[in-house]
Amino acid sequence: MATTVITGFLGSGKTTLLNALLSHPGMSNTAVLINEFGDIGLDHLLVRQISEDVVLLNSGCICCSVRGDLISGLRDLFLKRVRGEVAAFDRVIIETTGLADPAPILHTLMTDPLLTNKFRLDSVVSTVDGVYGNSQLDTHAESVKQAAVADRILITKADLASEDVLQALETRLHSLNPAAPLYRVHMGDIDPDKLFNAGLYNPETKSLDVQKWLRDEAYGDNDNSASHDDNHEHEHEHEHEHDHTHDEHSHGHDVNRHDDHISSFCLTFDEPLHWDAFVTWAEIFTQMRGENLLRIKGVLNIAGEDKPVAIHAVQHIFHAPATLPAWPSDDHRSKLVFITRDLGPDVIRQSLLQLNAAATETRIKPVV
Numbered sequence: 001m002a003t004t005v006i007t008g009f010l011g012s013g014k015t016t017l018l019n020a021l022l023s024h025p026g027m028s029n030t031a032v033l034i035n036e037f038g039d040i041g042l043d044h045l046l047v048r049q050i051s052e053d054v055v056l057l058n059s060g061c062i063c064c065s066v067r068g069d070l071i072s073g074l075r076d077l078f079l080k081r082v083r084g085e086v087a088a089f090d091r092v093i094i095e096t097t098g099l100a101d102p103a104p105i106l107h108t109l110m111t112d113p114l115l116t117n118k119f120r121l122d123s124v125v126s127t128v129d130g131v132y133g134n135s136q137l138d139t140h141a142e143s144v145k146q147a148a149v150a151d152r153i154l155i156t157k158a159d160l161a162s163e164d165v166l167q168a169l170e171t172r173l174h175s176l177n178p179a180a181p182l183y184r185v186h187m188g189d190i191d192p193d194k195l196f197n198a199g200l201y202n203p204e205t206k207s208l209d210v211q212k213w214l215r216d217e218a219y220g221d222n223d224n225s226a227s228h229d230d231n232h233e234h235e236h237e238h239e240h241e242h243d244h245t246h247d248e249h250s251h252g253h254d255v256n257r258h259d260d261h262i263s264s265f266c267l268t269f270d271e272p273l274h275w276d277a278f279v280t281w282a283e284i285f286t287q288m289r290g291e292n293l294l295r296i297k298g299v300l301n302i303a304g305e306d307k308p309v310a311i312h313a314v315q316h317i318f319h320a321p322a323t324l325p326a327w328p329s330d331d332h333r334s335k336l337v338f339i340t341r342d343l344g345p346d347v348i349r350q351s352l353l354q355l356n357a358a359a360t361e362t363r364i365k366p367v368v
């Protein structure tokens, strides 16, 4: 079951988006989970109470308003569906509270045995306030994280903001998270197809859509090779320049903004990687630097394997790897896209190459 997480800072337009999405035909098989913290006004959405926590929205969607643990809410909702206590649904949207760090929710979706069997993380959508987004990114680390881990970013309230402010915000968000398409929306009005099916598996084509999922082209020149020391790291010079010249209202002059700590880059490895070298690298990095690894997606060319292996991770947790049926193109190099905090590409590339070289050496050592 495809699961989408809608995140975004307080008042950035999550509920407005949800409401607009649910009015689309084709969204009626959707179940919605909303964290109850904060002042989410569900009243205008509600029609019928099914049980204490579950209501039926006027769109026909099931809505579960969760107190506390969103994940136990998801389990309960699933069990209710199995028992026929709520209508069948084939998509779930989770709206986080505005102050939530989305990472723990993504972790649990990726690791809880019941949930990983039934729910598949399809996309993370982040709403950013067109008017206050810039200052929220400056002052609230959560809002930076919400935008950094997103697969899609929506700039809301564009009708209230000046073009200069919107452009500065877009430049900043693109720098934070180059692979996430940015859309300006008015009162949540957007084609749901733009937000869903961003995961590895595309239910429309019933295939694994690696290129759309990885979007490695967004990180710049694809000829960057990890073995040639010439990857791109998206630093923020351009963005600073923009802040100084165009965005007088932003707090871009602050020398230590939260998103100055965020890097996004794509590493490409020409030589096949040994699986055990990659696993060792992943174990070390997720244990030692998990806090700094906001999101990783990758397609690996594993030595001795014909087929590519897709991996993805959020902080300390790697999702179970998936062997893909075929390479999406003639380019069979391993590609890993990273969104990190206070962690640049060099240490990642060098450690992985070193472990890989050691694994290669072990393999070619003559048996005496």
Ligand SMILES: Nc1nc2c(ncn2[C@@H]2O[C@H](COP(=O)(O)OP(=O)(O)OP(=O)(O)O)[C@@H](O)[C@H]2O)c(=O)[nH]1
Pocket (backbone or CB within 6 Å): 008, 009, 010, 011, 012, 013, 014, 015, 016, 017, 038, 039, 040, 097, 098, 156, 157, 158, 159, 160, 185, 186, 187, 188
């Ligand atoms: N003008 C304008 N107002 C908007 C737009 N999107 C949302 N709003 C308004 O912004 C306010 C906050 O929107 P919500 O959808 O409640 O935001 P939220 O992110 O769910 O808020 P919390 O749940 O409190 O974090 C509401 O008054 C909306 O009507 C927009 O595109 N334009």
